[in-house]
Amino acid sequence: MNDLSFLHRLPAEKPLNLSRRGLFAAAAGTLVLGIAVPASRPRAQASAQGKVQPGTRIPAFLEIRPDSTVLLRSPFVEGGQGIYTALSQIIGEELDLEPARFVVETAPPGADYLMIDGLRFTGGSFSVRSSYEAMRKLGASARHMLLEAAAAEWRVARNTLTTRPGLVVHEASGRTLPYGQLASAASKLKAPETVALRDKGQFRYIGKPVQRLDVRDKSTGQAKYAIDTQIEGMLFAAVQHSPRLGGEPATLKNEAAIRAMPGVHSVHRLPGAVAVAANNWWRASKAVEALEVEWKEPPAGTAGAMPANFSSESHLAHLVSRPGNGMEAEIHGNPAEAFPRAAKIVEATYTAPHLAHGQLEPPSATARFNADGSLELWAPNQAPEFFQQAAAKVAGLAPEKVIIHSPILGGFFGRHFLYASANPFPQAILLAKATGRTVKLVWSREEEFLRDAVRPMAVARFRAGIGADGMPIALEAVAINEGAVGRWFGRQPNKVDSSAVEGLAEKPYAVPHRRVGHILVDDPAVIGFWRSVGHSMNDFFFETFFDEMAQAGGQDPYELRLRLLAGSPRHRSLLEAVAALSGGWKRGPFAAADGSMRARGVAMASPFGSEVATIAEVSIAGGEITVHDVWVAIDPGSIVNPAIIEAQVQSAVALGVSSALLEEVVYVNGMPQARNYDGYPILPPTRMPKVHVRIIESGAKMGGIGEPGLPGVPPAIANAVAALNGQRLRNLPFAKAKLDPVRG
Amino acid sequence: MELTVNGKKHQLDVEADMPLLWAIRDVLGLTGTKYGCGVAQCGACTVLVDGVATRSCVTPVEAVAGQAITTIEAIEADAVGRKVVDAWVNVQVAQCGYCQSGQVMAATALLKQIPKPSDAQIAEAMTNLCRCGTYNAIAAAVRQAAQA
Numbered sequence: 001m002n003d004l005s006f007l008h009r010l011p012a013e014k015p016l017n018l019s020r021r022g023l024f025a026a027a028a029g030t031l032v033l034g035i036a037v038p039a040s041r042p043r044a045q046a047s048a049q050g051k052v053q054p055g056t057r058i059p060a061f062l063e064i065r066p067d068s069t070v071l072l073r074s075p076f077v078e079g080g081q082g083i084y085t086a087l088s089q090i091i092g093e094e095l096d097l098e099p100a101r102f103v104v105e106t107a108p109p110g111a112d113y114l115m116i117d118g119l120r121f122t123g124g125s126f127s128v129r130s131s132y133e134a135m136r137k138l139g140a141s142a143r144h145m146l147l148e149a150a151a152a153e154w155r156v157a158r159n160t161l162t163t164r165p166g167l168v169v170h171e172a173s174g175r176t177l178p179y180g181q182l183a184s185a186a187s188k189l190k191a192p193e194t195v196a197l198r199d200k201g202q203f204r205y206i207g208k209p210v211q212r213l214d215v216r217d218k219s220t221g222q223a224k225y226a227i228d229t230q231i232e233g234m235l236f237a238a239v240q241h242s243p244r245l246g247g248e249p250a251t252l253k254n255e256a257a258i259r260a261m262p263g264v265h266s267v268h269r270l271p272g273a274v275a276v277a278a279n280n281w282w283r284a285s286k287a288v289e290a291l292e293v294e295w296k297e298p299p300a301g302t303a304g305a306m307p308a309n310f311s312s313e314s315h316l317a318h319l320v321s322r323p324g325n326g327m328e329a330e331i332h333g334n335p336a337e338a339f340p341r342a343a344k345i346v347e348a349t350y351t352a353p354h355l356a357h358g359q360l361e362p363p364s365a366t367a368r369f370n371a372d373g374s375l376e377l378w379a380p381n382q383a384p385e386f387f388q389q390a391a392a393k394v395a396g397l398a399p400e401k402v403i404i405h406s407p408i409l410g411g412f413f414g415r416h417f418l419y420a421s422a423n424p425f426p427q428a429i430l431l432a433k434a435t436g437r438t439v440k441l442v443w444s445r446e447e448e449f450l451r452d453a454v455r456p457m458a459v460a461r462f463r464a465g466i467g468a469d470g471m472p473i474a475l476e477a478v479a480i481n482e483g484a485v486g487r488w489f490g491r492q493p494n495k496v497d498s499s500a501v502e503g504l505a506e507k508p509y510a511v512p513h514r515r516v517g518h519i520l521v522d523d524p525a526v527i528g529f530w531r532s533v534g535h536s537m538n539d540f541f542f543e544t545f546f547d548e549m550a551q552a553g554g555q556d557p558y559e560l561r562l563r564l565l566a567g568s569p570r571h572r573s574l575l576e577a578v579a580a581l582s583g584g585w586k587r588g589p590f591a592a593a594d595g596s597m598r599a600r601g602v603a604m605a606s607p608f609g610s611e612v613a614t615i616a617e618v619s620i621a622g623g624e625i626t627v628h629d630v631w632v633a634i635d636p637g638s639i640v641n642p643a644i645i646e647a648q649v650q651s652a653v654a655l656g657v658s659s660a661l662l663e664e665v666v667y668v669n670g671m672p673q674a675r676n677y678d679g680y681p682i683l684p685p686t687r688m689p690k691v692h693v694r695i696i697e698s699g700a701k702m703g704g705i706g707e708p709g710l711p712g713v714p715p716a717i718a719n720a721v722a723a724l725n726g727q728r729l730r731n732l733p734f735a736k737a738k739l740d741p742v743r744g
Numbered sequence: 745m746e747l748t749v750n751g752k753k754h755q756l757d758v759e760a761d762m763p764l765l766w767a768i769r770d771v772l773g774l775t776g777t778k779y780g781c782g783v784a785q786c787g788a789c790t791v792l793v794d795g796v797a798t799r800s801c802v803t804p805v806e807a808v809a810g811q812a813i814t815t816i817e818a819i820e821a822d823a824v825g826r827k828v829v830d831a832w833v834n835v836q837v838a839q840c841g842y843c844q845s846g847q848v849m850a851a852t853a854l855l856k857q858i859p860k861p862s863d864a865q866i867a868e869a870m871t872n873l874c875r876c877g878t879y880n881a882i883a884a885a886v887r888q889a890a891q892a
Contacts, residue, residue, distance in 0.1 A: 080840030080876050211836060218841030219832040219848055221776020221816030228775035236770060262759065280758075282766035360780045360788055360842045360875050410778070410842030411875045445781045643836060647881070651839055654877020677785040677873065685870055688879035 052111040055134030058142050058191055060112035062091070064183035068166045070097060073107035075115045076127040077382055078214065079409030079416075080651070081706045082644035083127045085212045087135055089205040089640055090128075094139030094198055096163040097179065099210050106406035109385045109399075121383040123414065123529060125608035125704020128640055132702060140195040142186070149185040150177050209643030214408070226407045227442055229366040229378040234438040235265055235277040237431050238285035240293060241450050242272050244670040245421060245526065246305025247295035249274050254292050261287045268434055270427050277435055281442055304420070306670040310524045312457065315667075316351055319459040319480045319521055326478050326517030329496035330505040333513035335465075338474035342465025346552040348545055350462070352537035352732045354665035355455035355530055356674075358682050361410020362448050365428035368438040373397070375432075378405040379425045386418040387425065394426045395433070413655065414529035417488070419453040421526055446675040453528025454665050454672075456481050460504060460541035462548075465513075470553030471563070474513040477504045477542065482523040483534060491520075499529075503538025503711060506606060508571045509546070509564035525667065531655055532707040535607040536714075540660070540732065543603035543715035547722060557719060558585045558602050570635065570698055571611060575604060578613035578633035581694045585615075587723050589743060596621065597742045598628065601719025605711035609703030610636040614712030616689070618720040620739050627657050627689040627717055632709055634693065637700040646693045649709035653691045656713025658683035664733050745805055749774070750818035760806035764798075765789045767805050768815055776816035776845050780873070787872030790846035790853075791815050797853035797869075816845040824889075825852045831889035839876035846872050851886050860890050 055061075055075070063071040072091065078084045088102035107113045114120045116130045143163060150168040151158040154175060162169050167176045200206075217223040242248065249269045252258075258267055258276065263283035268275040274293055278284035298305040339345070366378040375395045381387045384404045392399040409416060416423075428441040443451070458481035465474035483500030491497065496518040498505075505516045530536055550557040558579065565572040579585040579602075588599030596619040605612045615631040630653050639645055662681050666673045674680035718729040727740040745756045747764075749772060756771055763782075768774050768791070780788030782801050789801040792814040819825035828851045838844045847870070854861055854869040861869070866886050874882070 080838075082839075211833075212838070214841065215833050215836055215838045216829070218838035218844050219829050220820060221774075221845045223841050224775070225842060227779065230773060230775065280766055280770035282762055282770065358875055359840070360778070360786060360873065361840075362779065409840060411840040413875070442779070445783075647836070647839060647878075650880060651877045654879065655875075658877075676783055677781050678783065682873060682875060683877065683879075684873060685879040685882070686867055688877065691880060 054112055054114040054118070055131060055138065057112050058138055058145070059187065060107070060110065061138055062142055064142070064179050066180040068097070068178045068180035069101045069103060070095070072102050072104045074104050075107055075113035075120055075131060077106045077122040077406050077409060078104070079122070079412040081127070081648060082212055082641065083122070084214060085210060086128050086640045086644065087131070088213060089208075089210050090132060090135040091139035093203055093205045094136045095143045096165055098165050099205055099213065101166065102213065104213060106384070109388045109404055114385070120385055121417070123382050123417065125706045125708065129609060129702040129704060132640070136197050137195060140197055141191045144192045144195050145186040145189045146179055146182045148189050149182040153177065153182070153185065206640055208641070210641055212644065224407060225361050225410045226366070226378050226380045227361055227364040227410070229364070229407070229440055231366060231368055231438045231440070234366065234440050235435060236279065236281040236284045237275050237277045237428070237439050237441040238281060238288045238444060239270065239273045239275045239424070239427060239441065239447060240288045240291060241447055242295045243450070244306045244308060245272065246298040246302055248272060248298070250294045250296040252291055252293055254290070258287050258291050261290070266435060267291070268431060270430055272421065273427065275427060275431055275441070277431060277439060285444055307524055308670050310667055310670040312353060312665070312667045315457060315524065316459070319457065320349060320351065322480050322519050322521060324519060325476060325515070326480070326519035327496050328515065329501045329518050330516040331514070335474045335476055335513040335515045338513035339463075339465045341467070342473055343468040344466040344552055346464045346466065346548055348462050348548055348728070348730060350460045350541040350544065350730045352458045352540065354457050354525055354667070355659060355663050356449060356452045356665050356680055357413045357415035357530060358677070358680065359409070359411030359413055359415050362443050362445055363424050364440065364442040365423070365425035366438065366440040367425070367428040367432035369432055374401045374403055375429065376403045376405070377425055377429070378407060379423070380409050380412070380416045381406055382412060382416045383418060390418055391425055391429060394429045413531040414533070415452065417529060419488070419526060419528050422451050422453040422528065445677070449672055449675045449680065453526045455530035455536065456484060456523045456527040457525070458537045460538065462541070462545045464545070464549045464552070466549065466553045470555050472511045472549045472553065475511045475549070476515050476517070478517045478519060479504055479538065480519045480521055482520060482527060484527050484529050486520070487527055499534045501538065502534035503605065503607070504542050507542060508568050508604070508606060509561070510567055511564065531652070532607055532710040535605060535707070535711040536659065537732070539603065539605040539607070539711035540714040540718065543605070543712070544718045544728070544730065547601070547719045548728060556587065558587065561602065561604065570700065571604065574611050574613045574633050574635050574696060577694055577696055578602070578615050578631050581633055581692055582615045582631040589724050592619070597724065599720050599723035601716045601721070601723060603712040603715035603719060605708065607704070607708040607711050609701065610634060610705070610708040611703070612708050612712050614716040616713065616716035616720050618717060618724060620721070620724060620742055623739055625661060625717065625721060625734055625739070627661075627687070629690045629692065630657070630713060630716070631692045632694070632712070633696060634708060635696040635698045635700070636703040636705055636708070638697050638702050639695060642695055645695055645705050648705050649693045650691045652707065652709030653713050654683050654688060656710040657687065657689060657717070660714035660717050660732065661687065661734050664736070745809055747805060747809060747813060748811070749813045750815060756805065758805060761804045764791065764800040764803045764805050764808055764813070768800060774815050774817050778842055778845055780843065785873070786843065787850060788843050788846045790849040790872060792849055792853055795853060795856050797850045816849060819848060819852060822852065824855050827892045828852045828855065828885070828889045831885040831892060835881050835885040835888060837878050837881040837885050839878055843872055843874045847874065847882055851882070851889065854886065855890060861886070
């Protein structure tokens with residue numbers, strides 16, 4: 001996801017009538033750099049003063065406290081990707097303060113935090129790369145003001161002063177003052193117009209494996225997630241949704257009996273659901289599950305409703321059977337002319353199922369109406385301003401009357417965007433209104449599997465023309481799917497949704513004549529962003545088909561990649577780096593030390609501004625694929641924390657292996673069949689490969705980290721399987737395939 | 745119903761079949777123990793019952809009345825638990841962190857029973873799910889805690 005033009009199309013088919021103008025209504029903050037104020041209310045409130053340049057006003061971000069620790073209000077939500085730590089490294093580097101002295105929370109809605117092209121969300125692997133320069137300047141400016149405050153205090157010239165972490169120092173006299181004692185005076189000064197940044201060669205925190213700020217709290221149960229919200233006197237609520245999206249509760253046959261259950265406070269009808277509020281969640285959940293609800297089906301053709309006859313099987317067949325080569329997303333040379341010159345034609349069709357996010361923290365929302373008429377909401381979210389706007393609409397309040405808390409996320413992977421029907425907060429607001437109490441609503445795991453916004457189902461059809469010399473001369477790829485960007489940010493009639501074709505388009509290989517097309521077919525499911533979005537399936541399609549082209553031309557897949565990357569030194573050296581990391585390219589099959597026959601596959605991807613090369617080693621036994629080792633070379637241009645990058649690659653590999661081998665949401669009669677992890681297995685520890693990571697800082701423009709490690713994994717596995725048994729796995733997940741025996 | 749949690753006795757006015765998880769979270773207000781699946785698939789709710797790793801989401805309170813229940817909030821008061829937490833921090837295991845309470849409890853139970861587990865014994869005991877895929881770091885941290 002690098003094409004940001006979609007952001008400026010907001011709103012289109014907006015889920016809850018989001019108004020882009022409204023996003024800017026909550027404007028300038030009134031924070032001071034200085035003494036900490038109890039954080040009971042967000043302080044980035046509307047102000048009449050002019051336009052705010054996001055990422056520039058120090059008080060909106062930093063509060064230097066008397067003990068010289070810093071409260072940092074992060075524009076981005078922490079969900080495990082390490083953004084709180086990375087921002088502390090970046091700002092700490094320039095401010096001259098150890099990252100460990102930062103306390104970080106996600107900032108309230110406000111114009112200061114609209115860091116991504118004038119909008120704010122945590123996703124697209126954008127957080128560090130979109131804010132790196134601004135956060136450095138912020139830290140450097142704050143340091144400058146502290147130096148000025150000390151110069152005034154001591155009546156010396158500013159340029160006679162320097163800093164050590166957390167201290168301003170006057171070397172000549174040996175005097176020092178901690179930042180905490182200067183913060184109040186510094187806050188009354190004007191921020192400098194320009195400020196010098198630290199030389200890269202002198203970095204102490206950026207580029208170093210600084211420890212995460214949150215690991216101890218997360219290892220001792222102290223970290224608080226949205227689901228852990230506790231408000232005195234709150235009710236606990238649980239819901240039962242219509243099994244098919246679009247159904248409405250008609251009669252509740254045993255409502256009186258349910259009301260009489262222990263601890264039950266009240267029974268509620270909600271849009272598309274019923275709810276029970278009780279004095280603990282288990283009672284609420286037990287009661288709502290016992291409610292016998294007759295669901296009224298929506299009239300056929302109702303927008304957004306799930307058709308009663310929808311099944312994964314029939315939708316996949318529908319996608320596969322769409323004719324044509326679609327709207328052009330990319331073209332090089334003249335494929336139509338080149339194909340007839342080919343000595344050989346290779347064709348194949350690939351498929352990918354819907355996928356669930358499966359983050360371990362079930363969605364929840366706590367809603368409280370305050371005496372001053374404001375609404376306070378604690379909800380997992382990747383986009384506070386979007387949620388604020390939507391919540392205001394539900395509550396019938398002005399957006400500035402809605403206070404959004406954005407706790408750390410118990411995993412996200414794209415789960416917590418504003419997807420209509422996939423978030424519990426509108427229900428929590430309605431329940432708080434109906435009961436006059438604070439309500440914490442938690443979706444059971446079963447309700448989460450029912451209402452998650454799934455990865456779109458996708459098909460890709462390929463045709464390649466191979467020359468007499470075995471080199472591909474023409475390549476056509478047609479994506480058949482609906483992209484999540486188009487669904488939530490609006491479609492453009494004459495432009496292909498980049499999220500539908502990313503991973504097929506913009507590949508680096510110099511095939512002289514190539515075309516990527518897109519056939520848009522509406523996905524009847526509620527679709528969403530899933531870690532690495534279109535790349536998560538399209539790079540599987542492309543890179544696996546690449547090996548089919550190599551085979552048709554009688555070429556080794558690694559060598560063919562190298563040849564087609566001859567004009568791209570960055571990609572070529574990355575590919576060589578992953579081969580070296582794995583001990584030299586060795587396709588196999590070969591006998592491993594334990595006697596098993598194994599083989600390796602290779603794949604490349606260019607996701608989210610970074611470049612990645614991946615090698616996987618597999619064996620097959622008992623009808624199952626074992627992934628033993630995965631080697632990943634990643635080039636994000638330049639980096640902030642190598643330890644966090646390695647952890648993110650480990651994580652992306654895990655999800656990549658999981659999606660390749662196991663995962664599939666199956667709909668029958670418009671309903672997802674799996675409602676818990678027993679029916680939707682995710683990668684267990686026993687199937688986790690060893691992961692080896694090499695980070696390469698090529699100096700190119702900074703790319704993303706959270707997602708790029710994923711897309712190369714499924715194709716590297718598929719290509720390794722083909723090397724091992726000659727079988728082409730074209731349909732995800734591989735658990736569905738009957739595996740051929742290994743070639744001896 | 746009397747429950748002994750983290751060395752403290754509590755009188756609870758709850759149904760006998762209420763899962764221990766919800767007694768801990770909603771009645772006692774200890775939120776370090778997590779709800780993940782409710783059907784003993786993920787292990788986010790793991791606590792110690794008389795030192796044994798137990799999935800509290802499917803354990804009725806009546807089954808553990810009178811037994812010593814330890815939750816993540818008291819883990820550092822336990823000598824083995826403290827070693828495990830230190831190893832978790834050293835190895836920097838956590839990402840989103842949601843499953844890690846349960847992982848730390850499972851590791852503590854393992855090392856109480858088998859102070860120097862083999863890799864196979866670690867694999868057999870550490871079955872909790874982690875969607876962030878911190879599995880390699882978890883195994884490394886268990887090995888490190890066993891050496892400490």
